[in-house]
Amino acid sequence: MDQSLHSRPAAGPGRMTRALRLIRSAPLTAKIGMVVIAIYAFVALFAPLLAPYGEYEVVSRVPFEAWGPEHLLGTDQLGRDFLSRLIYGARNSISIALVTTVISFTIGCLLGVFAALVGGVVDQVISRLVDALMSVPDLIFTLMILSIFGSSVVNLILIIAVLTSTRFFRISRAAALNVASLDFVEAAKARGEGLLWIAVNEVFPNILPLILSELGMRFCFIFLNIAALSFLGVGLQPPTAEWGSMVRDNAALINMGDITPLIPAAAIAFLAIAVNFVVDWLLNRASGLSDEG
Amino acid sequence: MTGRETTPPVVEITDLRIEAKANDEWSKIVNGVSLVIHPGEVLGLVGESGAGKSTIGLAALGYLRPGARVTGGTVRLLGQDLMTIPEDERRPFRGTRVAYVAQSAQAAFNPVHRLMDQIVMVAVERGGMTRDEAEGRAVDLFRALQLPEPEIFGLRFPHQVSGGQLQRAMVAMAMICNPALIVFDEPTTALDVTTQVEVLISIRKVIENFGVAAIYITHDLAVVAQIAHRVAVLRYGEVVEEAPIGRIMDRPEHPYTKSLWAVHEMPVTHAVDHEAKGAPLLSLSGVSARYRDFEVLTGIDLTVGRGETVALVGESGSGKSTLGRLIVGLKEPAGGQLVYDGKPLPPRVRRRSAETLKQIQIIYQSADTALNPRQTVRKIIGRPLSLYHGLRGARREARMQELLRLVELDETHAGRMPGQLSGGQKQRVAIARALAAEPRLIVCDEITSALDKVVQADVLRMLLRLQATLGVSYLFITHDIEVVRAIADRVVVMQHGRIVEQGDKDRIFAPPHEPYTEMLLASVPDMAVGWLDRIIAARAA
Numbered sequence: 125m126d127q128s129l130h131s132r133p134a135a136g137p138g139r140m141t142r143a144l145r146l147i148r149s150a151p152l153t154a155k156i157g158m159v160v161i162a163i164y165a166f167v168a169l170f171a172p173l174l175a176p177y178g179e180y181e182v183v184s185r186v187p188f189e190a191w192g193p194e195h196l197l198g199t200d201q202l203g204r205d206f207l208s209r210l211i212y213g214a215r216n217s218i219s220i221a222l223v224t225t226v227i228s229f230t231i232g233c234l235l236g237v238f239a240a241l242v243g244g245v246v247d248q249v250i251s252r253l254v255d256a257l258m259s260v261p262d263l264i265f266t267l268m269i270l271s272i273f274g275s276s277v278v279n280l281i282l283i284i285a286v287l288t289s290t291r292f293f294r295i296s297r298a299a300a301l302n303v304a305s306l307d308f309v310e311a312a313k314a315r316g317e318g319l320l321w322i323a324v325n326e327v328f329p330n331i332l333p334l335i336l337s338e339l340g341m342r343f344c345f346i347f348l349n350i351a352a353l354s355f356l357g358v359g360l361q362p363p364t365a366e367w368g369s370m371v372r373d374n375a376a377l378i379n380m381g382d383i384t385p386l387i388p389a390a391a392i393a394f395l396a397i398a399v400n401f402v403v404d405w406l407l408n409r410a411s412g413l414s415d416e417g
Numbered sequence: 418m419t420g421r422e423t424t425p426p427v428v429e430i431t432d433l434r435i436e437a438k439a440n441d442e443w444s445k446i447v448n449g450v451s452l453v454i455h456p457g458e459v460l461g462l463v464g465e466s467g468a469g470k471s472t473i474g475l476a477a478l479g480y481l482r483p484g485a486r487v488t489g490g491t492v493r494l495l496g497q498d499l500m501t502i503p504e505d506e507r508r509p510f511r512g513t514r515v516a517y518v519a520q521s522a523q524a525a526f527n528p529v530h531r532l533m534d535q536i537v538m539v540a541v542e543r544g545g546m547t548r549d550e551a552e553g554r555a556v557d558l559f560r561a562l563q564l565p566e567p568e569i570f571g572l573r574f575p576h577q578v579s580g581g582q583l584q585r586a587m588v589a590m591a592m593i594c595n596p597a598l599i600v601f602d603e604p605t606t607a608l609d610v611t612t613q614v615e616v617l618i619s620i621r622k623v624i625e626n627f628g629v630a631a632i633y634i635t636h637d638l639a640v641v642a643q644i645a646h647r648v649a650v651l652r653y654g655e656v657v658e659e660a661p662i663g664r665i666m667d668r669p670e671h672p673y674t675k676s677l678w679a680v681h682e683m684p685v686t687h688a689v690d691h692e693a694k695g696a697p698l699l700s701l702s703g704v705s706a707r708y709r710d711f712e713v714l715t716g717i718d719l720t721v722g723r724g725e726t727v728a729l730v731g732e733s734g735s736g737k738s739t740l741g742r743l744i745v746g747l748k749e750p751a752g753g754q755l756v757y758d759g760k761p762l763p764p765r766v767r768r769r770s771a772e773t774l775k776q777i778q779i780i781y782q783s784a785d786t787a788l789n790p791r792q793t794v795r796k797i798i799g800r801p802l803s804l805y806h807g808l809r810g811a812r813r814e815a816r817m818q819e820l821l822r823l824v825e826l827d828e829t830h831a832g833r834m835p836g837q838l839s840g841g842q843k844q845r846v847a848i849a850r851a852l853a854a855e856p857r858l859i860v861c862d863e864i865t866s867a868l869d870k871v872v873q874a875d876v877l878r879m880l881l882r883l884q885a886t887l888g889v890s891y892l893f894i895t896h897d898i899e900v901v902r903a904i905a906d907r908v909v910v911m912q913h914g915r916i917v918e919q920g921d922k923d924r925i926f927a928p929p930h931e932p933y934t935e936m937l938l939a940s941v942p943d944m945a946v947g948w949l950d951r952i953i954a955a956r957a958a
Contacts (some may be wrong), residue, residue, distance in 0.1 A: 307787040313766055314745045315801060315854075316774040325800075329791035 150405055157401030164214060164395055171215045175208035180363045191384075198384055201373050209365040210388060216360060217367050218395075220281060221347040227285040228346075229339055232292025237323040237331075239293075240300035241309075251297070254290045262287050262349070267358060275358045284349055288342055295338050299331035333406065340403035344396040351392055367392050425496065427597045427630040428454045428477050433490035435472055435481065435654075446485070447472050448654040454598065459624060459631045461645030461662070463638060463677070465869045466840060469654040470634045474600040477632055478515050479507040495597060512539035516591035520603040522583040526575040533571025536590040544594040551593060558589040561626060562619040580733070581612035585619050592623055599624075600632045605640060609732040609896040610940040617643055617942075617949060636869040638677065639942035642666055643949035650674045662946055677871065678944075696759055698723045698858055698890050699744065699777075704753030706736075706743055713739045714914045717753065721858060724884065726891040728901040728922075730937065731911035737894045740911075741860045744892065745779045758857075775805045778851035782863035784843035788835040794821075794846050795831040801853040820849040825879060841872035848876070852883065862894045877904055898941045902926065910934050 147158070167174060176196075177183050182203045189199040197206040239247040269283045303309060304327060312322045351368030353359035360366040367388035374385035435447035447469045454460050462470045475482065476492055479499030492499045494515060499507055511517075519525045526535060537551035544551070552571070559567035562585040575583055584604055591599050604620065605613040621644060624631055633644050641648055642662060649659040650673065658671040669675045697720040706714040713736045721727050729737050742748040744755070746766040755762035757777070763769050781787035788797055798817050802808040808816055818828045824845040835843050844864060851859050861880075865873040881904060883889065895901060901908055901922070908926075909919040910933065918931045930938065942948055 307781040307783065308789045310747060311779065311781065311787055311850075314747055314774070314779055315804065316766060316769070316771060317804070325792075326789050330789070332791075 153401040154405035157398040157405075160394060160398035161402065164218060164398075167211055168215045168218045171211045175205075175211040177205040177208040179209060179212040179365050180204065181208070190382075197387065200370070201376075206370075206374075206384060206387075209370060210367075210391065213365040213367045213370060213388060214391070216364055217347065217350065217392075220277065220360070221343060221350055224281045224285045224288070224346050224350070225339065225343045227281065228288040228342065229292055229335075231285065232289035233296040233328070233335060234323070235289070236293040236296030236298075237300045237327050238319065240297045240304050241319055241323060241327065247297075250293075254293050257287065258290045258294075263352070266349070266353065267356075270353075270358050275361065277360065280350065280353070280359060284346055288346055291342060292335065292338065296331060296335050299334050300327050303327050303330045333409065337403050337407040340399050340406065344399050347392065347396065424456055426453045426455050426493075427458075427495060428452070428632075429491075429493040430473070430477065431491045431493070433473070433476060433492060434488045435469075435476065435485055436488050437472075437482070437485040443486075446654050447476070449490070450651075450654070450656055451490075452649060452656070452659075454630050454632065456597070456630050457628045458647065459633055459645045461641035461648040462632060462634045462651060463636065463641055463648055464651035465636060465871055468651040470636075470651055471602055472654075473651070474602050474632050474634050475517075477598065477600055478511055478517055480511070509543055512596075513544050513594040514596050515598045515600070516594070516596045518584075518587050518591050518599060518601045518604050521607050522587045523575070523580065523607075525587060526583060528575050530574075531571065532573055532575060532578070532586050536571060536586065536593055539590075540593045546594075555589060555593060558592050558623070559586075561623055562586075562589055563615070563622075564589075579612070581608055581616050584608065584616050588616075588620060588623060592627060592629070595627065596629060598630045598632070600634070602634045603636070606635070606637070610898065610942075611732050611936060613640075613942075614940045614949075614952065618953060620644065621949060621953075637942070638666075638870075639944045639948075642944060642946050643942060650677065666944070666946055697721060698725075698758060699762075699892075700756045701744075702754045702756075704740075704743065704755065705751045706739055706748055707751045712751070712914060714743070714750075717916060719909060719916070719919070721890050721892055722906075723857075724888045724890055725906045726884065726893055726904055728905035728908045729892060729894045729911060730896065730898070730901055730908060732896055732937070735911045736914035737896075737911055738862055739914075741779065741862045741892065741894050744858075744860055745777055746774075771805065775801075775854045776857045777860070778854050778856040778858070779860040779862065780844075780847050780851050780864045783867055784835070784840065784847045785867075787847050788843060788850075790835050792834070793831070794826075794833055794835070794838075797835075797846060798831075798849050798853050801850060805854050817853075820853055823852065823883070824849045825875075841868055841876065844868060844872075844876060845879075848880070852887075855887075856889060858890045858892065860892045860894070863896070865900060866895065866897060873900070874903075880904070898938060910937065 147155070150158070183205050184195065184199045184203040187199065187201050187203050189195055189203070191198045195205050195207070197210065200206050200209065235250055239250045265287060266283055270279060273279050300323075309322060309326050312326050317326075350359055351366070351371075354366045354368030355372045357369075357372070359368060362369065370388040371385050377385050430450060430452045433447055433450045434445065436443040437446045438444075450469075450473055452460065452473070462473060464470050472482070472485065476487075477494070479492060479494065481487065487500050490500075494510060497510075499510070526532070533552060533555060536555050537546075537548065540546045540551035540554070541548055546554070555571055556567050559570045564570045564582055564585055570578075570582075570586075575586075578586065588599075588604070601620065605616050608616060617640065623629075624644075633641060635641050645662050647659065647661050648665045649656050650665075650671065651657070652673050658665065658669065658674045660670075665674065666678075669678050700720040702718050704714060704717040704719075705712060717740060719727070719740075729740065731737050739748055743750055746762075746764065746769055749764045755764070757773065762773070766774065795814075795817060798820055799808075799813050802813050802816055806816075817831065821827060821830060826842060826845055826849070830838065830842065830846075835846070838846065844867075847864075865876055868876060877900065880891065884891065891904075893900070893905065905922045907920065908922050910917045910925065910931065912933050917933045918925060925934065926938070939952075
């Protein structure tokens with residue numbers, strides 16, 4: 125046991141200490157997941173420092189150059205350094221996925237908790253709208269909207285955010301319904317609190333573990349979604365480096381027995397697995413399925 | 418009694434030690450307990466919450482809660498040491514040789530299966546009975562337990578029977594394989610007094626008819642006096658006194674036992690001083706309320722004076738809590754007039770002014786659900802301070818600490834989450850939150866029924882002290898007649914959403930009574946051995 129834990133005042137160990145202790149008590153898979161996520165975050169943050177060449181820089185006159193000391197992972201179809209694009213791709217793919225997740229999370233959760241608290245007609249109207257949105261297959265819907273409005277980054281983010289927020293809405297509404305019937309929510313209503321205050325202060329902290337797990341999972345799906353859309357050519361537009369489009373652009377190499385185009389795919393897969401490891405652990409903790417902690 | 422000592426005991430617990438993990442530390446919850454139960458004997462386990470009663474009861478089934486471990490001692494059931502054999506060999510015992518009756522039958526029955534299917538399951542799968550034999554026995558048990566229409570009772574779903582009937586159905590489930598031992602874990606605590614009597618009579622009857630040994634866990638001494646042959650008093654996981662029921666009721670020896678007994682008399686001094694000081698604070702006339710087509714309240718006329726305590730009594734489902742919710746504005750009345758402080762009271766929270774909201778506060782039965790588990794005590798009590806009084810920073814902190822001391826807590830509790838507090842402390846925090854508003858009327862909805870007797874008396878005494886100093890009025894919703902005797906100025910008796918009788922406490926408790934009040938009063942167990950026998954005899958006559 126840490127010495128510093130005992131010397132603290134009666135208020136209990138600080139947030140940092142508690143967070144550290146929590147991480148130490150995590151199972152091995154969750155720790156691996158956290159390390160992998162940290163590496164991705166590091167690469168994304170310091171991409172310009174880590175990448176040997178620029179994102180759009182044509183560095184070789186030979187397209188599809190083989191792996192070598194100059195270009196560790198060779199070059200792509202236009203002669204750009206593959207490793208550099210992979211590193212910049214982390215930045216683009218992850219940041220867009222992150223922004224999309226945050227937007228959809230905010231819209232979905234606020235609406236979900238709001239619907240649960242108000243109930244009645246308001247709840248019915250919002251819920252049926254969400255049902256209607258969910259009844260259209262995501263990919264088709266996205267393709268349709270993007271072909272109408274053109275495929276810019278902003279459009280891409282907004283359309284995926286809105287579609288994903290339906291999932292957040294459903295889970296947060298269901299969780300909030302359970303909490304909304306508890307006495308402390310009623311006590312807050314009797315006290316004369318506003319709806320937003322009740323949603324943020326009374327309900328939200330109690331459903332947070334559940335929707336945090338959902339957040340992690342949705343992040344993976346959004347990530348894959350964007351990669352898939354880029355692969356189809358309607359996602360991020362060239363010359364921006366993005367893992368999904370990198371797979372497509374270099375797919376021809378697979379026929380020649382070269383595994384290079386699979387590397388961005390593997391990068392996507394690794395991140396998805398790592399995030400899920402962490403999410404599984406959070407979910408276990410939230411639902412009390414695991415005896416730990 | 419004499420033959421029993423020579424027959425082998427059903428259960429023999431020797432020097433049992435159990436630890437449980439809380440906040441990463443192992444703490445002792447059972448500390449060297451030895452108990453012996455002979456065939457046909459009922460042992461009462463008495464103690465406050467947290468004394469280790471349930472843990473010992475479950476240990477007699479060879480079961481430990483997750484996160485607990487045995488560090489010493491043995492539990493021998495019918496000669497077999499349960500703690501040393503693997504779980505696979507222990508399981509066949511449960512349901513067939515030992516059985517368990519839990520506190521909340523509502524939570525213990527699966528709501529989607531019929532009662533009969535759940536009751537006979539163990540008998541068919543492990544007890545070696547055919548389905549028909551088991552059903553036949555179940556019907557016999559239903560009859561012995563005085564359940565209505567025993568032949569078809571089992572066809573119902575759990576939600577189609579009353580709480581008391583469901584509790585008896587669980588006794589039938591426990592008895593189905595004719596076990597040697599049944600552990601009753603507070604089987605009547607969640608029931609109101611009139612239902613409790615019925616369940617107690619049934620339990621007594623089957624125990625006697627079938628000669629089963631039992632451990633009866635409760636914190637209600639009056640109940641244990643009716644059921645048990647012997648009583649063991651537990652404190653901090655240790656047996657402080659064990660004696661036959663007659664002796665322990667008449668001449669308790671250990672100081673702790675004496676204090677438990679004394680508390681039962683609810684030594685709350687309450688000077689009845691309710692000369693009507695001006696107009697009543699709150700008055701309701703002809704108020705009714707409905708849930709869809711069902712009328713829950715009809716023609717309620719009620720007044721609460723300034724600085725007065727009005728007790729609202731009745732069994733569950735009588736509409737007491739709805740009336741409380743109506744007064745704080747959470748339930749809209751269907752008709753009638755509410756007048757608060759000489760002015761009409763708007764029906765909904767939204768329409769009430771901040772000043773009115775501040776003056777009428779509510780405290781709930783279960784502090785577990787009434788306090789947000791993810792907020793610190795500081796935030797829980799601090800919120801009404803900033804909301805109603807605009808206090809911030811150091812002044813808010815100072816006032817919060819003042820309130821904590823008012824409810825007999827201190828500033829070390831301010832940083833804690835509700836999960837780190839005991840039941841009594843949680844209820845005190847809930848009271849402090851209500852007081853933070855500086856109200857003039859507090860609706861107390863069964864606020865002491867989830868607490869054990871010692872804590873209950875403390876909380877009641879505190880409420881009266883606060884009333885004397887702050888001059889608040891209480892509308893005290895309860896089904897506990899003892900609490901009413903201790904604190905009420907006036908009593909209102911409710912049944913089926915109507916007021917049956919109301920008046921000063923002395924008048925209500927003095928005969929002649931309304932028939933329903935009579936029944937309510939008669940259902941409160943006496944702290945004397947033989948009370949239940951007299952009731953049974955009176956009914957037979």
